[in-house]
Amino acid sequence: MARNHEKAQSTLYRFRQVQAAELGIPAANAKRPRVTNRVTNLREAEKWRGEVLREISRKVSKIQDFGLTDYEVRDVNDEINKLIREKSAWENQIVALGGANYKRGIPKMLDDEGKEVPGSRGYKYFGRAKDLPGVKEMLNRTAEQEAEAESFRSQKFKRFANQPPEYYGDLDEDDGVLLESEIDAETQAWRRGYVDLLEELEVEAKSEDIPDIPRPQPKSLKELREQADNNMQEDSSDPTNRAAGDAGRVSAMFNVLDSDQLKMPEVPDRAKIEQFILLAKKKALRKQYIGQ
Template identity: 35%
Template sequence: MARNQEKANGMFNKWTSGKQDALRGSVSRSRPFHTHAAKDLNEADRWRSDVLRDVGRKVMEIQNAGLGEHKIRDLNDEINQLLKEKWQWEMRIIELGGPNYIASAPKVEDADGGAVQPPGTAGDRKAYKYFGAAKNLPGVKELFEAPVTKAVRRTRHQMNLHIDSGYYGFRDEEDGVLLKDEAEAEQQLQAAAIEQYETEQKLRELEGGGGTRKKASTVADAGRQFVAHVPLVDEADIEREVLNRKKQELLAKYVSEDLQAQEASAKTMLH
């Protein structure tokens, strides 16, 4: 209710000041309501400069935080409306063949060089802007505060989604680098082991003296002098033994024990 009253008072003050200017005969031509009313490039450029002066004056005025919340909000609304009107005059200047102020316009900033648009709306011309004390109003201050990014801990399922065969080392040998490194490491280990073995052998020889070498040579000579004569069975003996076994099996199968005994006694008598 108080804000509506302030708006009404503001409109009344404007009407009163305009009436007084009319009585004094010092009424200046007001800015056209629509930009197409300007048919001349110089006129459009003059009205654009007039808008810029109004914007600068109101931006300086809104820096005062003691104006009250409603007054600050009204000033901020007026500044945004003036910026929109400035853009319309710049478009009209382009239509009349004038310079492109939009392309060469600097970034819109506050009087102290601060940002006037909340994060996430940078570069958006139509985004609502906040100047001066308006950025500290309730509900607006939170828009300019950087959001606190909370570290989200990944679940075990999310981590397993990025695990492939390379994680378990199945593709380590594809580029050949690992095989080369392993071969070099293996050679180094072998050389170190051989060197250690030779060193230990020399230490043993030094500790045991010449008696160890003499004993080893004696054992080697005794091994060369001992020869074991073992009779080897030839193929004829093997065939003869196999034939006798088969004969014994047939006799046991088809001849009675008495007949076998008689045959054995006959062989004994012959021999």
């Protein structure tokens, strides 16, 4: 009787392999791909989903073993959740390839009060994992404990909501000390950079020849808010200046740019484009004629 490696060298075996590859059937010893998007064959995606389901079934049977320690139970439960996420990825790929939607019609697990059972969504617990320390208490929480946990989460969120401007540092520049320190630091950095540039160009640098930073006088956020409020009040009285007022408010907040720089660029119409093409063709013909 021929051995397996002898069978693999036969012409019929290699012909079957080429025929299966043309039909999109994966080989028996093929390794399951990690990225589901690389699989473009529906039959192959169905095969890998079935393999993941069988592996999940084996892991769920394994986690029932009472000979496992708590650490091994946690590891097996993590592996099952990882396989569940992989199964969901294969199901999404099957839908993208035009196959059946296995996620449709899956009912939710509800208790006697109509609420969703804890642990049925997100990270799930199987077998002995439900009896681990801390997990059993979390899954068997009463309605009062659930409401207490929910109120704690809401209070923790509200603790950082509706904070005053001081919380975000918007009033740090009102005293003027921060602006002065920033101006001094920027001036020193500007002078050092200017001197380094002159040294690179091999030009003699003098401290009195270094120009000032080309920028407007910085303003605090309080001054910018007051200026924006004044512009808004002036614009509300005269509707015709509303567009100009919007540009003025934006330029007040970003005082580095002028109002002319904030205007939308002019888009050429069809006539201007046709005129530009005509001039370009005339220029090319003239250049060709002169070249001849």
